Amino acid sequence: MSTIEQALEFEQVSLKSLSTNDRIVLSRKAKALILDLNQIYKTKKDENIMDLMKRLTAIKRKVEKRLNGKHLLNNI
Numbered sequence: 001m002s003t004i005e006q007a008l009e010f011e012q013v014s015l016k017s018l019s020t021n022d023r024i025v026l027s028r029k030a031k032a033l034i035l036d037l038n039q040i041y042k043t044k045k046d047e048n049i050m051d052l053m054k055r056l057t058a059i060k061r062k063v064e065k066r067l068n069g070k071h072l073l074n075n076i
Contacts, residue, residue: 003033003036004040007033007037007056008052010029010033010056011055011056013026015059015062015063023066024067026059026060027060027063030056030057034057034060037049037056038053
């Protein structure tokens with residue numbers, strides 16, 4: 001399966017009711033996919049790849065926001 005296909009499949013993952021471990025795994029997978037897509041983008045300069053990287057980055061930020069969010073400070 002190509003990196004682009006993996007990234008498109010990754011976009012379909014539900015972000016509801018995830019454990020902390022699931023969020024960490026998703027964040028790492030998103031980062032790896034973004035870096036792989038960036039290598040492809042450097043050679044092809046395809047705007048569709050850039051758009052896909054932006055969408056994956058938005059998902060990654062959403063997951064990391066929950067991991068590093070203010071809700072953790074309330075438990076201290």
